[in-house]
Amino acid sequence: MNYRQAKTGKLLIDILPDKCDFCGCCVGVCPEDAIELKEAEIFIIDERCTNCAKCIWSCPIEVIKFNRDGVVSKAI
Amino acid sequence: MKNEYDVIVVGAGPAGSIAARYAAEGGASVIMLEKDRDVGYPVRCGEAISKVGVSEFITPDERWISAHISKFALISPDGTEAVIEFGDAGYVLERRIFDYELAKTAANAGAEIVTRAYVNGLLFENGKVSGVKYEYRGEQKELKAKIVIGADGVESRIGRWAGLKTYVDFREMECCVQVTASNINVKGDTLYFYFGENVAPGGYFWIFPKVNGAANIGLGVSGMVGKKRSALSFLNNFMENNFPNAPVLTAIAGGVPSSITLEKISAPGIMLVGDAARQVNPLSGGGIASGMIGGSIAGRIAAEAIERNSLDHILKYDKAWHERLGKRHELFEKIKNGIYNFSDDKFNKIAHSFNKIPYEKRTLGKLFTTALFNQPSLLVDVAKVFII
């Protein structure tokens, strides 16, 4: 899997695009309007994301992960 | 396509189609933009709806009715089944066809429809929303309108762009997964709801029958539960224990904003309808019927605003919705908060005492009364809805 790299050194949220169902749960709960969701394309707008993790908790099929120093985990 | 419309509707789900239809019927020029290739697909829905919910907007048609429903079965954690009979009261739809047919009614009323048009921003003029920015087949475009109606579903962002607070508290998002599977041995006239810590904490698990032995099987859990365990793992568990060999025809994820309606669902130049306005019944999670009702009110008021040449008129939408359903949803939200926190033991006790009521006297009102027996304040509220 090809993860985006953190530009800021902060934790980064990653969505595994091959596994995403494009259901919009994560977009609905994101307080920062930091997720862009098209018909079958999804990405995080890094500049807006505060790493609050709400999207991770809301993804029904566990395809959003934290990417800390290249290590991906579900919890903070 | 024209350069400018009276009304742009964003999203061609049930709420959008009905809004577009009512606005067009009221004499407005209307265009509906949908990001997906097809209206009605993919289907992220259990597809259950009451007869009344449908009939207000479209004549029932066997082409999009997958099952006729006359019973609810509520199954408590110890397996006790409490069955309530309703008469011929509901359907499980074939939403793929249903949504498409609804959109056709909008087209027949004069609305234009464009698919593969992804709206990614709003236009403003003097602090008022005056149109949308959208991507169409790789090209960025703009379209002006007097009124924009956001019907863009659970993933709605349009309201935020207009300055409304629309994101859903993650604790109130029911995060869902569902499979449509065949060879499911359940009664074709019954909606099954399962409760309990092991199947769907803070939500419920459903089996809704469809034609030819197929069924929609799924659940929703609050984002609070999702912190520890995903909806998917609950579904996998249930399928392994109950239908290990059932062929799965489709599998989808989805979100239901199970909250009361947003504090504001209109602002200068913009109105929100359906899931985008959080118009789902927070107790049942059903949003098809309530979304269509929201859409119809918004569409009608938008057309009136155009006809009277008074765009401020759209701000009346908030109150009209509140009186028709919003108020009710506030009560349902209270009941939900009462019920979804019950322990397994309490669910079992409710099912046992409910089953002591003679079969023909069991009603939904009685069930809630039984359920909330120890919560007198809520009981009074419930009585108002179901008994009086």
Ligand SMILES: Cc1cc2nc3c(=O)[nH]c(=O)nc-3n(C[C@H](O)[C@H](O)[C@H](O)COP(=O)(O)OP(=O)(O)OC[C@H]3O[C@@H](n4cnc5c(N)ncnc54)[C@H](O)[C@@H]3O)c2cc1C
């Ligand atoms: C698993 C699950 C089960 C459910 N079961 C039931 C049930 O049994 N009964 C019931 O009544 N309700 C049920 N619901 C709820 C119901 O599906 C929704 O409330 C209903 O679909 C809402 O209709 P809507 O028109 O508001 O939004 P939607 O039907 O979601 O339509 C929104 C449309 O907007 C489009 N869109 C989004 N963003 C954009 C954009 N930027 N530009 C252009 N287009 C856009 C989308 O592609 C979509 O077509 C369920 C929901 C889920 C997730």
Ligand code: SF4
């Ligand atoms: S971590 Fe928070 S801010 Fe970042 S995308 Fe997820 S929900 Fe939005």
Ligand code: SF4
């Ligand atoms: S909630 Fe999960 S499956 Fe749904 S769109 Fe977001 S990442 Fe994809």
